Amino acid sequence: SATATAPDNVYVGTNPAVVNSIESVSGADAWKFEQLTLDKTQVSTTVTDEPGSGTPGTGNQGDLVLVTITADQNSVAENVKPTFTVQINKALANDLVVTLSNNAQVTIKAGQTAVSYEHAAQGDDVYKDSGEISLGIKSAADAGGRTFENLQLGNDASVKVTDTVDEVVAKLTASTSVAEGGEITYTVTLTNKDGLPINNHAELYFHLKDGTTVVVPANSTVG
Template identity: 80%
Template sequence: STVSVTIENATGGNFEQLTPNPTPASTVINDSIDTVTVSIVSNGNVTEDQQPSFTVKVSQALDRPLTVTLSNGDTVTIEAGKTEVEYKTSVQGDDVYLDAGSITLSVTDATVPGATFEKLALGGPATVEISDTISEVVAKLTATPSVTEGGEITYTITLTNKDGLPINNHSELYFKLTDGTTVVVAANSTTGSATATAPDNVYVGTNAPVVNAIDAVSGADAWKFENLNLDKTPVSTEVTDEPGTPGSEGDLVKVTITADQTSVAENVKPTFTVHINTALAHDLVVTLSNNAQVTIKAGETSAPYTHDAQGDDVYQDAGE
């Protein structure tokens, strides 16, 4: 800007003639170029359940409010006479997945009403690091408590978090049990089931309980969890005998004997075959009506039996 001054009149001094020079005297006033710096700094790193915050600063207090625009489009105002203001972003939110990250912001503009800065300098970006809180998810196995032999045992895997956090952002998970059964928990689900057939045998009271447990987990997102804990506590299913009632007679074991010849001479030993309708895991000892015993070996279904010959003689004594 320029300041101009002229002489309007002059009196006194007893001059014979005093004539003022009307030419104005001018002085140019140049700006000294004062720099105003606006910056943003992080107020420290946070966990995912905490609110990230920043401080926006101006290098000197101003006589009017300063509106600062941030790189995310938000604006904050530093009041007249002050040099800083706090700015907070949204909480990322606590969850059960590995999703640590960061928020970086910078100042993109700063203005005051009715004036323009001689020189405005904008500081660099500021970053708040966001870390995971490590929330545990427990995978627990349950099983049908009791089934009849040969029946279906249902195994169920359930995912839980003690704080009730959602477990709904994962792909299929495959849980392998110690008996080789695989239980699939569908994408974004917390439960999954599979069935297995209980053992069946022909004996009474010999069914051992079926014991199973979680062995391992796989799947693209199996390692996405902050802490997926496999509860490997064994589960047990009691296996009871089939009732042996009409319509559910249980497993029939039938032992029979057949003659190998329809007739023999009295000097020839007659032979028989003892049969069982299903191979057993153990030897089967069969007692005949003459108190003789025949053993059908484990895994086999028959055994021969030879009776003594009647004996050759001179009498008519044919028989059976």
């Protein structure tokens, strides 16, 4: 007898039967037979998936397709777009469409194992709001509609976001002239050289040397 390895792939129920037959005979004594007839009737072997294939859980012995995501940077400034890499543990015969936790989609092409994704920047502003951008994998699907024997999705990836220093200048102006006993009007104006919005703050109280207080209302630039 002899053995041959059955075909194996990562998809549920896609292996065709293995068909074989006798093609020829050789050997030192093959000629000794008065009449050696080769029965060339084909034989067929059904190839089934591994136990548990297509069913998530610990009992799944199907071929693993692991989809993971990693951040390409540990941290970025708030005005920089972070990038992430989505990858699989083995190249596939078909494209793999991966839906991320923000509902964006990326495609790992057939024969490749990774694709890059550029996330939107947190956004530059004048406020202290460092934080973190986290991104995960929501789902992954074969572009041809095939079901994977054992599809697993990795954990979320994250990148820290640091503040940039965007200066806000508070400038004081005053009435250019008043009559004796008249009232001098003081105004404080908030500006940023890049024109970034200054509209997300509570009331601000600017105290002048003479004891006067100028109030800039919430979310305003002039008071």
